[in-house]
Amino acid sequence: MDKGIGQKIPRLVIAAPSSGSGKTTFSMGLMAAFCRRGLKVQPFKVGPDYIDPAFHTGITGRNSINLDGWMLEEPVLRQLFAKGSQGADLSIVEGVMGLYDGYGADPMEGSTAGMAKILQAPVILIMTIDAMAASAAAIAYGLKEFGPVNLKGIVINKPSSPHHYQIVKDAIEKYAGVQVLGFLPKTTDIELKSRHLGLVQSSETENLPEIVDVLADLIEENIDLDLLLKVAEDASPWEFEIPASPDIRKAEFKIAVARDQAFSFYYHENLSMLCRLGAELVFFSPIRDKALPRDSCGIYIGGGYPEVFAPEIAANTALMQDIKEKAEQGMPIYGECGGYMYLNKNFTNDAGEIFPFVGIFDGEAVMTNRLQNFGYLEVLGLTDTVLFEKGERIKAHEFHKSKILRTDDNFCMQGEKVKNGAKTEWHCGRKYKNVFGMYPHIYFPANEKFAINFVRHCREYAGLR
Known part of the structure; x- marks a missing residue:
């Protein structure tokens, strides 16, 4: 394998304080919005998941790759990421559970934070702020300072009003020192149905193209995509192993x-x-x-x-x-x-x-x-x-x-x-x-x-x- 010295791979890791905060919805909308701009978006998913990657693949037209920090060794993870990102303008990695949730009590093993560290990728946090105001700043500050993550931006999910959003935005930027990049408003038009083992599959989701279009519209209207793209492009140059072309057997x-x-x-x-x-x-x-x-x-x-x-x-x-x-x-x-x-x-x-x-x-x-x-x-x-x-x-x-x-x-x-x-x-x-x-x-x-x-x-x- 050859070493890629200082290679630029524009990349973002999408994280949240906990499950149910809107990671999948936000990730889908972000992928769709950037694809609308003509970018080739390569999706990834942290952890053992089949349903979210199917949504990613349908939106981007590129196969979503699972990156599991517990099942796979770091060199394998880096190779999968490098291989998957080839030919893409932007790689978006949807996290798993809360930012530091993974295998047991270790906050970096199998977690979104651990993956962001391996990939040397900036983290964008999506936060649902029901029934809180300045306390959101304390959560953001804690997540930022708790571990070695490069938290570069926060998106607010479901503010109750423009005034509520502004209070939370001001508190986070002042006390947590993290820029708020916009919000996703409350709406029933983008809800994905669930069943006993998680979300209903993309193949069973009615009106999925319409849901994705609405999501992309909301993100374009309410989130600073230009700044998000700049964060991704400013990600540190990454030294990684470029996988050699595999010796593919002819189908036999x-x-x-x-x-x-x-x-x-x-x-x-x-x-x-x-x-x-x-x-x-x-x-x-x-x-x-x-x-x-x-x-x-x-x-x-x-x-x-x-x-x-x-x-x-x-x-x-x-x-x-x-x-x-x-x-x-x-x-x-x-x-x-x-x-x-x-x-x-x-x-x-x-x-x-x-x-x-x-x-x-x-x-x-x-x-x-x-x-x-x-x-x-x-x-x-x-x-x-x-x-x-x-x-x-x-x-x-x-x-x-x-x-x-x-x-x-x-x-x-x-x-x-x-x-x-x-x-x-x-x-x-x-x-x-x-x-x-x-x-x-x-x-x-x-x-x-x-x-x-x-x-x-x-x-x-x-x-x-």
Whole structure:
């Protein structure tokens, strides 16, 4: 790799004091407003998230890249950022949770602040100021002084009136020493709907283009975009490793990837890495398609909302039978979280309704009223699968309310988590022939061997060396 000495990458990190402060709404509007100006905007998202990057990608036309400071090592993060930013006029990084919230009590591990430090990027804070005035200055001052972040501007979210905005603006600039760049007014025209695991997906959001247009209008009218762009362009020159052009294999076999409203949780880099290793990705819908794409040599079924679309999924018996037959023939299949649920015998929703699923595994997926094993973990392979060999590890995350009821104890992986200084371990994962499923979501850049192993099994199924 070559060193980029003093390279200029105009960049901004969008942060907030806490979740629910308007980061996603502001980030979307900012991307749309700068795209209107003819800029090529490269989006990024801090942390383990699938829904926000889909909104980013739809707005900018460039694939949003996840930057996770806990799952990925710093050199990998820097390479992903440098690679993603190539050819862009401006890179916008949407943060996660509150500015200093990440893995445990460490304010810089896995947090937005930690990522801003790694990227040497200026931070723009969006603050919702309901029921406060000068206290907003104390919050801004505390966030500015607490850690090594370059807080360069603040945007006020939902002031109750122009007078309210002016009071808060004056207090922040006087006592926190941070410039206020404008505000987002209260309006119901830009609200994004939520469900049990977060925002409703971009593919399900009605009138999304209209919402984005309104957002861009509000930002152009009420926020100093010229000053924001100058902040981004004045970001310190960044010495970074320029990734060498990958040795991309010619597509030699096909991997079928489930993608529709029910299954859409994929990291862009996961799919990109499979392609770089020689796979051609062909997409199919477990809701609509009656058979797998022709000549498929492997199947990847990611997470999503199978619990929401269970009636439509269960009605497509032809596809489920095709998948089950391919499993018996030894085709490599990987089901992750929602995809793992789909590979089991059936699913029971909150109302007690039972829906038949693929049935490669004899377990039953059932909804619960709380998150299961929520958060970051490390996965340890207990036996060989299509993804890992015994003893191999990868950092991962879990975010689901369902669980699998099973009668066997033939587990093939171990989850490990350290919380409050105590280590917790549990067993998970299911294997049948060349089929493997588990709840944890993994990011291939955290351990490329997992992608290499899967591709190797698909190549072998295709009869290739």
